[in-house]
Structure formats: structure tokens, C-alpha cells
Amino acid sequence: MKKIMVILSALVLLLMPLQTGFAEEVKLEAKSDYLVKFNGPADQGLLNAFGVEDHDVNHTFEKLPVVALSLTEGQAKGLLNHPQIEAVEQDAEVQAFAQTTPWGISHVQGTEAQDAGHTGNGVKVAVLDTGIDCSHEDLNVSGGHSVFTDSANNDPCNDGNGHGTHVAGTVAALDNNVGVLGVAPQTDLYAVKVLSNDGSGSYSGIAEGIEWSIQNDMDVINMSLGGSQSSSILEDYTNLAYEEGLLVVAAAGNDGNRGGNNDTVGYPAKYESAMAVAAVDENNQRATFSSTGPAVEISAPGVNILSSVPGNNYDSYNGTSMASPHVAGVAAQVWAAKPDLTNVELRNLLNDTAQPLGDSNKYGSGLVQSLDAINQ
Template identity: 85%
Template structure:
């Protein structure tokens, strides 16, 4: 930070006869930009007494007695000690706060697709989760619904857990020079709170969230959640959404083992109408926690994923919960580019253009790739 110069003493009135000559002496010194604030009305005559020329003054403010100007170091020190001057401050530079692109976004060709003009504009993505912090600086939430009626959980735009806000950021954190960048920054986010602030919910709540998504014209449902027990009714709701033209994406689960040979995909990801997403790291190795089995359909980044969390903050999480929204975001980009596709055709396209990584039980058809799907 630049050092701020402040008024030290009024006794230098005694030195005034010397200061005019001093100003002439230092006028040839190199100059920097400053802000000078007067105790009363701005007095350009005083500035001239210190050798300041009209060409040195870049702006005189109206609302406060402040002048922006160029000064030598000697002029600045002299003005600092004058009783009519309240402050002399170097005019510090400012820069836009940097926006970080989490590694997973370019890994699924999200940034390549954005650079080509595909941002998911107008595609509606329902985040069935713990809610979304709608006040977050990096998120725009278009609507939502909570399946809860108690005071602590009835507001879908209040995420007391953080999980849903993190998922939402991966899908569509805005391109605004702040925080992080999502895969599809112009997709429309909808907060569908089916998990409470403790991160728990029920199959009936998920079914209600799916129903709300159908009734309110969502295009994509992301479910970074799941359970180990099947439900024919929950499956019926997932099938209904798919039959109604929605693309349904869910986390495969975090019940995998290092060998990766068990069938541990959870529900609803295991239903045939749902895209089950496994997690990989930056080297395209399957995360050891990522569930495996015949239902795994696609892979996406799920290790050390930086995204938004409540309170205008950011954090890195691991899990297939983080992989699923990468696929949802890619789907939004591709559907925005190819709006004539049906959800069935879009799903097939994502699978056909995925980058093969290995065994299908671990990786499905491979790493989802946005621009390849758009250009296919």
C-alpha cells in the first residue's frame, strides 16, 4: 500500500518566505500523481506558491476541496506541512480483482466453448441441493423452491450448508472479474432446496424437487446427492422428467474403493434416465472415492474443485458432487449452441464425444468435452 501523507504541524508558517524559492528549486524534479485535500476551499494560489503549474493539475473536484495533480517529492512534503492542507496522498493505482478459472472448467473444454461464444445463455438449470446463496457476488439466481416449511430451511436462497452454492458456482459462476468462472456463466440457475442446512433430505423431497423442475420449465436438473436404497417412485419421477424433455444429471456417489471393481453407484444416479457422473483428478485418474459400476456414464473433474460458498467466499471441495455440475454446465453450453437437439440427442452427443479414459465401470464413456460436442 502507498504511504499516506498527513498533516503534521502548523508551525511552518514561519518558513513561508523560504518555500517559494524552494518550490522553484525542486520544480525540475520528477513528479508523481497525488491527491491534495484543503482544510477549506481549494486554493490554487497556494499551489502556485509551491511551484504547481496549471498543467500539473489534472482535476479539481466539486463535492470536496480536493485536487488531483502532479507533484515532486519536495512539493508534496512542503504542502503536507502547510496549515491549509488537510492531506497529501499519493494517487495509488487500483486493479480489477482477478477472477480464477478453476482447473476443471478448461479440462472439460468449458473455456474453449466460451471463447467460441457458447456460454449456456438461456438454458435453465435446476440445482437440487441445499439451496443457493442468492446474495453471492458471483452468482445470479433466477428463481427457486424449497421443499421445507420450517423457518430455517424454507428459503431456497439461504444455503446454511454451502454445498448447493458450491455446485451452482461450478455450473454458472458469472464472468465478472470476481471469484471464479463457471462452465456456463450465462445459464440460468434455479435453487431447488431438497436438502436441509445439515445436508440431509429424503426421496420424497427429491421427487418434489423434480416435479417442481418439470412444472417450471427447467431444461437440466443437477442432483449432487444420493442414497444407497432404490425407490420405484423416485425412479418414476426421474423417468417422468426425462420423458418430459429434461436432461437429468446426478453424482455417481462417493462409495468407491481403490480397486474400483465394485458396483457402488447410488440413487438416483443409477436409474437409466439419469446421467451418472464419476470423478477424476487433473491427471484424468479416477478419484479413489468415486463410485463405480455399469451405471457410470460420464466422468468429470471432482478433486480439489474451487467454487463459490456462502458469504461471498470460495473454497475447494472433493467429490462426485463436484463432478456432476461440470457435466450439467457442459450440457448447458452444448444445448445453448444446439437448441434443436432433444434431451435424448444431447445425452447421446455428450457420450459420443467424451474422451475415453479407461474401463467403463470406472469412467463410463470418458471425460465430457464441451467444444468437441458443439463441433461434432
């Protein structure tokens, strides 16, 4: 008999550590937060049957039979399979939506001007480009025109290239907690499609776009485009826009060399009635591609510029095409703040308040500065 008792005692001793270890494993099983919805009144007894204790109940809702619980994975699976339970969902984490302020916007004092209440409200900016994706979540396009008649290009809201949508975002991407922020987010944007979806166009098309802008009372024209050959008719239209009171802003071109010692500014930027915009990087150094020459009038960010592209997307581009809309956006901010200025006075003010950067053939008057212009 003693022998049997000894054996039984040994068995009990062997079993005890195993039982203790199993209990500890249950206690240590990770729990996550869940939302559980009953298909009738919430039943605390049912929860208790699955081992849910009072301290596991994070919140009991009143309007719907929903309880916020801390559950193990096994408890969650068990509840999900019960006929009295309609849904078991992991309590997902949420974050505040955020938008990115591209470096160029603050670099031209765009954000400082916005903080002071200057958002370009009421100023009309015509973007003569590949069109604008009018359905983009970050853009508010007020209207537009296409110079093309073919089905692929006759809609100014169809930007099959992306260039125009990117330019538009720099001018006026909305302050809406998504995507990016533009220089003048309350500016009235107009899509004037003078370049096809493959990015090409003609001087006659640009002239037509300028004419439309004059006829439709635009305030600022942005032309992030150009060619190497002059045209007296294109010059006449550029001059006419300026004479009619519009501010004409154009990309200087991307034909510069590392030394920056050539006269490579393209047209229409090279015409006296247009502001030719050169590109600089975050260190205010001229981008090596930025065209140079006596026609360069002012500078703006044009390297690694993040902005909107079609399909509610965003991308970074380089070019004086990216610099020009910074100036157009600043012009909108300043003109909205100082509506009594003529276009000539506005142009002079932007040049007078630009931050000097050096050689005028490379930088013109320097880096455009919005708040300084507004405060002068």
C-alpha cells in the same frame, strides 16, 4: 589574533561536512504520490511554501481543486495540517479486477465453447441441493423452491451449508471479472432446496424437487446428492423427468475404493434415466473416492474444484458432487447451441463426444467435452 583566526577556521572546516551531509539527506528523502485537495482554489504559492517545486506537480485537475503531487512524508503531514487544505491522500495503486477460471472449466472445453459464443443462454438448470446463496456476487439465480417448511430452511436462497452454492458456481458462475467462471455463465439457475442446512434430506424431498422442476419447465436437473438405498418412487420421478424431456445429471457417489473394482454407484445416479457422473483429477485419473460400476456413464473434474460459497466467498471442494455440475454446465452449453436436440439426443451426443479414458466402470464414456459436442 592569528590564533583566534586559526581556531575559527577549524570550526568552519568541522561544520562544513555536517552541513553538506544534511543537505544530501534532504535530497535523498523518499517521495510518494499524493492527491491534495484545497478547500478553495488551488494555491501554487502555498505549495511552494512547503517546498513543492514545479516538477513535483504531476497533474492539476480542472473540475475540482485537486492537485496530484510527489511529496515527502513531512510535506504531506505539513499540508494536511494547513487550514487551506481539505485532504491529503496517498495516490493508491489500483489493478484490473480479475476472475479465476477453475481448472475443470477449461478441462471440459467450457472456456473454448464460451470463446465460440456458447454460454448456455436460455437453458434452465435446476440445482437440487442445499439451496443457493442468491445474493452471491458471482451468481444470478432466477428463482427456486424449498421442500422445507421450517424457518431455517424454507428459503431456497438460504444456503446454510455451502454445498449448493458451490455446485451452482461450477454450472454458471458469471463472467464478471470477479471470483470464478462457471461452465455456462448465462444459464438460468434455479435453487431447489431439497437438502437442509446440515446437508441432509430425504427421497421424498428429492422427488418433490424433481416434480417442481418438471412443473416449472426446467431443462436440466443437477443432483449432487444420493443414497445407497433404492426407491421405486424416486425412480419413478427420475424416469418421469426424463420422459418429460429433462436431462437428469447426478453424482455417481463417493464410495469408491483405490482399486475401483466395486459396484458402489448411489441413487438416483444409478437409475437408467440419470447420467451418473464420476470424478477425475487434472491428469484424468479417477479420484480414488469416485464410485464405480456399470452405471457410471461419464466423467468430469471432481478434485480440488474452486467455486463459489456463501457470503461472496470461494473455496475448493472434492467429490463427484463437484463433477456432476460440470456435466450439467456442458449440457447447457450444448443445448443452447443445438436447441432442436431432444434430451435423449443430447445425452447420446455427450457420450459420443466424450474423451475416452479407459475402464467404463470407472470412467463411463470418458471425459465430457463441450466444444466437441457442439461441433459434431
